[in-house]
Amino acid sequence: MEKKPYVIGLDLGGTNSVFGIVDQNANVVATTSIKTQGHGDINQYVDDCVEALRPIIDEVGGIGKIHAMGIGAPNGNYYSGSIEFAPNLPWKGKIPLAQMFSERLGIPVRLTNDANAAAMGEMQYGAAKGMQNFIMITLGTGVGSGIVVNGQMVLGCDGMAGELGHVIVEKNGRQCGCGRKGCLEAYCSATGVARTAREIIEKTDKPTLLREIPLDKIESKDVAIAAGKGDEVAKQIFEETGRILGEACANFAAFSSPEAFIFFGGLTKAGDLIMDPIKRAYDASVLRIFQGKAKMLVSELDGAAAAVLGASALGWEVK
Amino acid sequence: MEKKPYVIGLDLGGTNSVFGIVDQNANVVATTSIKTQGHGDINQYVDDCVEALRPIIDEVGGIGKIHAMGIGAPNGNYYSGSIEFAPNLPWKGKIPLAQMFSERLGIPVRLTNDANAAAMGEMQYGAAKGMQNFIMITLGTGVGSGIVVNGQMVLGCDGMAGELGHVIVEKNGRQCGCGRKGCLEAYCSATGVARTAREIIEKTDKPTLLREIPLDKIESKDVAIAAGKGDEVAKQIFEETGRILGEACANFAAFSSPEAFIFFGGLTKAGDLIMDPIKRAYDASVLRIFQGKAKMLVSELDGAAAAVLGASALGWEVK
Numbered sequence A, B: 001m002e003k004k005p006y007v008i009g010l011d012l013g014g015t016n017s018v019f020g021i022v023d024q025n026a027n028v029v030a031t032t033s034i035k036t037q038g039h040g041d042i043n044q045y046v047d048d049c050v051e052a053l054r055p056i057i058d059e060v061g062g063i064g065k066i067h068a069m070g071i072g073a074p075n076g077n078y079y080s081g082s083i084e085f086a087p088n089l090p091w092k093g094k095i096p097l098a099q100m101f102s103e104r105l106g107i108p109v110r111l112t113n114d115a116n117a118a119a120m121g122e123m124q125y126g127a128a129k130g131m132q133n134f135i136m137i138t139l140g141t142g143v144g145s146g147i148v149v150n151g152q153m154v155l156g157c158d159g160m161a162g163e164l165g166h167v168i169v170e171k172n173g174r175q176c177g178c179g180r181k182g183c184l185e186a187y188c189s190a191t192g193v194a195r196t197a198r199e200i201i202e203k204t205d206k207p208t209l210l211r212e213i214p215l216d217k218i219e220s221k222d223v224a225i226a227a228g229k230g231d232e233v234a235k236q237i238f239e240e241t242g243r244i245l246g247e248a249c250a251n252f253a254a255f256s257s258p259e260a261f262i263f264f265g266g267l268t269k270a271g272d273l274i275m276d277p278i279k280r281a282y283d284a285s286v287l288r289i290f291q292g293k294a295k296m297l298v299s300e301l302d303g304a305a306a307a308v309l310g311a312s313a314l315g316w317e318v319k
Helices: A042-059 A097-105 A114-125 A190-203 A220-228 A232-256 A266-270 A272-285 A303-317 B042-059 B097-105 B114-125 B190-203 B220-228 B232-256 B266-270 B272-285 B303-317
Strands: A006-012 A016-023 A028-035 A066-073 A082-084 A109-113 A134-139 A143-149 A260-264 A295-298 B006-012 B016-023 B028-035 B066-073 B082-084 B109-113 B134-139 B143-149 B260-264 B295-298
Touching (some): A006 A114, A028 A042, A028 A303, A042 A097, A066 A097, A066 A114, A066 A303, A097 A109, A109 A114, A109 A303, A114 A260, A114 A303, A134 A232, A134 A266, A190 A232, A190 A266, A220 A232, A232 B232, A260 A266, A260 A272, A266 A272, B006 B042, B006 B303, B016 B042, B016 B303, B028 B303, B066 B114, B097 B109, B109 B303, B114 B134, B114 B303, B134 B232, B190 B232, B190 B266, B220 B232, B220 B266, B220 B272, B232 B272, B266 B272
Parallel strands (some): A006 A066, B006 B066, B134 B260, B260 B295
Antiparallel strands (some): A134 A143, B006 B016, B134 B143
């Protein structure tokens, strides 16, 4: 049977829920978004999503033109189609979101972890095209990962594999949102970088542009701006963040020996200022047999589009 | 085409090279072995292997009855059929061992990492039967691993994936044979356990059976014997070893969320004395979403047979 011409992709983030209608050539032909928070219960959220979707569905000729829907969401479980215990979303416990959308829209809906969706987008449309083994690291509010082995997503026995943001990189280190201490996410997420910034600024007398900002207001992107202007303290903050990421990736290489690590998200906008320290720490730390093998790449997809495209790729998986 | 009735399995270890001729029901019908060291160059080693094999090949009716050969070897690369830079073997650099055996025997030969071979054996004949996602941890002279994801071996971009013994578990920790510091292997291999024993005995005044052995002669198996007799210091040594293993496995779970970790090798003979500390540390350390999911199992295959059976499983892969 001929596939219908469009899929819906939903990138469900802690702040925004972004929808795109995507054609078979990966063009996002229509898009809309709503805030993720403030809808009361999950039923109201899904109703509000469907209401926001109606006009763009009509734009492409109605629901009869839509093959399926794909959702990328934090703690998304591909097997169950549920969001499970997502710390940054307003709904607790297990939420059968794929089923809820499917019932309202009358089309098949697939759901997966947001970082897995990003990896799928990268594999189909971006820097990982043609790769069989790579690891996607998403650097945003949290740190996520999508792992591809033998051309397939690593989902694990429960659909929840690929949580490299919660590998412990520092014993008894910083408190992480997950309740444990020393996770990669506690150092290399946006808030982790801001925290490193505060720690380094408090410890040094060196002049830095970052002192112009109140200490508790410094954000990851302020560090990037200052580093871009040659600020030594800001560069030191990225050096430290990159070291932790590079050493963590050296350990990940021992697992799946990927052809590439692909970094995605706000922090990568700092370009070589963050990528060079990652590469240096990786090269210095990785096991000899893996040296010089994995490429360190930045996602080739535009941030917002990547997540929606990745989610939409799931929709095309539906036979 | 009907497959011929037998395959040859070779478990190539640092000390012994053990051969088995295996039938389609996983019966080892004939076996022989030679020392791995002391053959001069690699050509002489392969010649000596073939000479040792001749009588058992004749026993089953000649080479015409042999479908293929499978080899499990340290630093074995499935893609190239070579042993690459194995620190504990007498031959340096890259050794195209599969090709060398194939030329002499006139049958197809496949080669892989020894821990991968053990994982394949476990998947076909042992505790991992029917599992799609598991991690095999081999605890011997070194610490190796074989990782199965979606029912397939994780080989990586280069055939060398699954080196979890060289994940760094302690920054600036113990010197490892790989040249780096703080690898899992430096703590949980047989020599790692012996080293932990010496460190703990030197630091304590507690009475222990282990003081009857000269400090530099204590081996991993002495610790097991003492612990089995209720020796508190010996139990503390296993507690510490199990803690490091359990915490490392908690990090590995974040990668592939396996259905089980399967432990194999000398250290597992200590049974609950080592498995209980592993389980406790794992449960205390693993991310909440993975709690209570992965089973912690001991290999169901007899040590020597497992490695040969695993290698032979590779032989059956030949179409």
